[in-house]
Amino acid sequence: MKIQIISLFPEMFEGVLGNSMLWKARDKGIVSYEFVNWRDFGLGPRKQVDDTPYGGGDGMLMMVEPLVAAIEKAKANDPGAKVLLPSPRGHTYKQSDAKRLAKTDKGLIIICPRYEGYDERVTEWVDETFCIGNYVLTGGELPAMVIIDSIVRLLPGVLGGETSAEIESFQQDDKSVEFPQYTRPEDFRGLKVPQVLLSGHHAEIKSWRQKQSRDRL
Numbered sequence: 001m002k003i004q005i006i007s008l009f010p011e012m013f014e015g016v017l018g019n020s021m022l023w024k025a026r027d028k029g030i031v032s033y034e035f036v037n038w039r040d041f042g043l044g045p046r047k048q049v050d051d052t053p054y055g056g057g058d059g060m061l062m063m064v065e066p067l068v069a070a071i072e073k074a075k076a077n078d079p080g081a082k083v084l085l086p087s088p089r090g091h092t093y094k095q096s097d098a099k100r101l102a103k104t105d106k107g108l109i110i111i112c113p114r115y116e117g118y119d120e121r122v123t124e125w126v127d128e129t130f131c132i133g134n135y136v137l138t139g140g141e142l143p144a145m146v147i148i149d150s151i152v153r154l155l156p157g158v159l160g161g162e163t164s165a166e167i168e169s170f171q172q173d174d175k176s177v178e179f180p181q182y183t184r185p186e187d188f189r190g191l192k193v194p195q196v197l198l199s200g201h202h203a204e205i206k207s208w209r210q211k212q213s214r215d216r217l
C-alpha cells in the first residue's frame with residue numbers, strides 16, 4: 001500500500017512512522033510512505049498556500065489551487081489512490097473504517113490541513129472525510145497519523161505473530177471497550193489481581209472479560 005501525505009510539516013511524521021511496527025511494515029515492503037511537498041505548489045514568489053476567508057472571520061484557510069495541484073501530483077504517482085481528508089466536519093473515524101481501508105488494495109493520499117481549515121471546493125477532489133474526535137487541533141497531521149497507524153497494523157503480514165486474536169475477537173465492530181488486564185506481581189502494595197484471572201477457568205475468564213468490556217471507566 002502506497003501512502004502519500006500532503007503536509008506542510010512532514011518532519012512531524014518522523015517519530016511515528018519511524019516506530020517499530022510502522023517502520024517494519026515499510027522494511028518488509030508492505031507499505032511505503034511518501035511526502036508531497038505542498039509548498040512546491042504555492043502561488044507567487046512567496047509560494048503562498050493560505051489566504052483569508054471570504055465573508056470575513058479569523059485566521060487563514062488553505063487555498064484550493066495549491067492543494068488541488070498537490071493532490072493531482074499525488075494522483076499522477078498513483079492513479080487509483082483514495083484521497084482522505086481529516087476534518088472536524090467529517091464523520092467519526094471508526095475501527096470499521098480502518099478495516100475497510102486496510103482491505104482495499106488501493107493507495108491512500110492523506111491531506112493535512114493547517115490554520116482554520118480549507119476552501120470547501122477542495123472536497124470535489126476528496127473521496128472520504130474523517131474526524132477523529134471533537135476538540136480543536138492545530139493541524140491535520142495528528143489525525144493523519146492516527147488513521148495511518150490504525151490501517152497499517154491491519155495490513156497482512158504487519159503484526160506477524162503479535163496479533164492479539166483475543167482482543168480483536170472482542171472488538172465487535174465499533175462498540176466494544178477493552179477489558180482490564182494485569183501482569184506480575186499478583187499483589188502490588190495490597191492491590192491484588194482479580195482471583196478469576198488466576199483460576200485457570202477459561203470459560204469464567206472469558207465471561208468476566210466480556211462483562212468488563214461492557215463497562216467503561
Ligand code: 4G1
Binds near residue numbers: 087115118133
Ligand atoms: C471547529 C479535530 C474547528 C480537529 C470545531 C479532530 C475543531 C481532523 C481534525 C476545529 C481536526 C472543532 C479532527 C479545529 C482538524 C484545520 C486544521 C482544521 C486543524 C483543524 C471541534 C482546526 N479529526 N482541525 N480546527 O480543530 O483538522 O480530523
